[in-house]
Amino acid sequence: MLVTMKELVDEAYEGGYAVPAPNVDNEHNLRAAIEAAEELNSPVIIGHICGYNPDIQYFGRIATDLARRAKVKVAINLDHGGSFEDCMAGIQAGFTSIMIDRSQASFEDNIREVAELAKAAHALGITVEAELGHVGVGQNYAVDGKQMLTNPEEALQFVQETNVDCLAVAVGTAHGVYQGEPHIRFELLEELTEKIPVPLVLHGGSGSGDENLRRCAKLGICKVNLSNDLRKAAIESLVEQDLNGDGAYEMYNYLAAGFKSKLKHYIELLGSKDKCGETNE
Ligand SMILES: [Zn+2]
Numbered sequence: 328m329l330v331t332m333k334e335l336v337d338e339a340y341e342g343g344y345a346v347p348a349p350n351v352d353n354e355h356n357l358r359a360a361i362e363a364a365e366e367l368n369s370p371v372i373i374g375h376i377c378g379y380n381p382d383i384q385y386f387g388r389i390a391t392d393l394a395r396r397a398k399v400k401v402a403i404n405l406d407h408g409g410s411f412e413d414c415m416a417g418i419q420a421g422f423t424s425i426m427i428d429r430s431q432a433s434f435e436d437n438i439r440e441v442a443e444l445a446k447a448a449h450a451l452g453i454t455v456e457a458e459l460g461h462v463g464v465g466q467n468y469a470v471d472g473k474q475m476l477t478n479p480e481e482a483l484q485f486v487q488e489t490n491v492d493c494l495a496v497a498v499g500t501a502h503g504v505y506q507g508e509p510h511i512r513f514e515l516l517e518e519l520t521e522k523i524p525v526p527l528v529l530h531g532g533s534g535s536g537d538e539n540l541r542r543c544a545k546l547g548i549c550k551v552n553l554s555n556d557l558r559k560a561a562i563e564s565l566v567e568q569d570l571n572g573d574g575a576y577e578m579y580n581y582l583a584a585g586f587k588s589k590l591k592h593y594i595e596l597l598g599s600k601d602k603c604g605e606t607n608e
Contacts, residue, residue, distance in 0.1 A: 329394040332402035332424030332454040333492045335370045336526040336549040344598030345529070345544035348372040349590050350406060350554035352379035354389050356561070359583040363590040364399045369599040371399065372424070374406040374552055377413050387420025399603040404456070406552065414444055424454035426495070430461040434481060441489040449490070459485050460497030462530040465505040472499055472510060479515075479522045486525055493526040493549065500531035503555055511539045513546060520547030528552070533559075537596055544597045551597055553590070560589035 335346050349360040351373060364371035373390055380386040387403070394401035404424040405417035414425045427444050429437040441457040448455045459482050463471020477496040486494055496519055499511040519527060526549035532540060533556035540551060564585025568574055594600050 328397060328400050329391055329423060330370075330400045330402050331452065332372055332404050332456070332550075335372055335400060335402050336454075336493045336528070338370070338602070339549035339599070340526040340547075342598075342602060343545065344602060345540075345548050345551050346370050346372050346599050346602075347532075347590060347593045347597055348374040348404065348406075348528075348550050348552045349557055349586075350374040350376060350379075350552065352376070352386070355579050355583060356557075356586055357390055357393060359561075359586040360590060361393055361397050361399075361401060362583075363587040363594065364401070365397060366587075367591055367594045367600045368399060368603045369594045369601070370603055371401055371594075371599075372550055373401060373403045374426075374554070375403070375422075376406045377409045377417070383416055384420045387417070387422060391421035402454070404454075411440070411444060415447070418448065418451060418453055422453070424456065424492075426456040426458070428458050428495075430458040430475075430495075430497075434485075438485060438488050441485075441491060445490045454492045455490075456493045456495060456528055457485070457489060457491045458495035458497075458530070462495065462497045463501050465501040465503040465531065465534065468501050468506045468509070471501055472507070476512060476515060477519060479518050482519060483522050483524075486523055491525065493528050494523060495528040495530050498529070498543075500529055500535050502531045503533070505534045509535045509539065511535065511543065513542060516543060516546050516548070526550070532556070532593070540593075541596055541598075551593070553593055556593075557586050557589050561586040564588075 408414040460477030461475040532551040
């Protein structure tokens with residue numbers, strides 16, 4: 328069932344769990360993500376980074392079609408949507424949510440550009456996620472992990488003035504592989520959860536540590552973005568197979584198996600298992 332991301336994060340907010348947002352870019356990992364969610368009766372937010380598939384309209388057609396046929400609730404989010412035009416192309420392609428990242432712009436420009444997108448997207452029933460503070464990259468964690476954490480006062484003003492449906496916060500996670508140990512600021516997260524009236528989102532879930540992520544889901548994070556860990560699990564599952572003889576024909580199945588099993592691990596960890604109403608047989 329194709330739904331908006333707002334519906335899923337609002338339900339998670341009420342229920343005290345987080346919905347996993349696997350990042351996918353083609354039919355194979357898209358199918359693997361939806362199958363994993365169906366097998367555990369979990370809602371799922373399909374994340375697709377702008378530009379990872381060369382044809383967003385085609386990707387949108389596959390994603391919306393598979394989502395409509397899914398037994399569980401599926402939202403399709405354009406992750407780190409670039410320009411206003413990119414975001415509009417995502418809406419045209421059928422995405423039910425747009426994440427607009429202006430976290431490196433000034434506070435004022437971030438508010439102005441996000442508010443503009445939110446007005447247009449909301450008129451079409453599309454969810455909007457934005458980022459305040461800046462979630463950097465794991466390879467530069469010594470610097471990015473400390474700088475530009477989300478300020479709670481600013482975050483409240485940002486949400487009120489932009490009218491976003493959910494907010495990605497910087498509390499010590501980073502995109503990609505960490506160089507060093509992730510240090511999550513749980514006190515900051517608690518303060519943000521208390522102050523901010525919309526569900527919070529965590530980017531850079533991969534490599535952050537199971538206990539850390541479980542705690543974040545309990546402390547108000549309603550969506551966790553996952554990419555690197557799922558891709559690595561897919562590759563590991565492929566390389567451990569015997570690819571001699573006819574083994575290569577199974578390439579996509581091996582990749583999907585690793586991707587699915589890692590995503591199922593995160594579904595259980597974040598507490599979204601069986602959160603889609605009636606359980607499947
Ligand atoms: Zn991100």
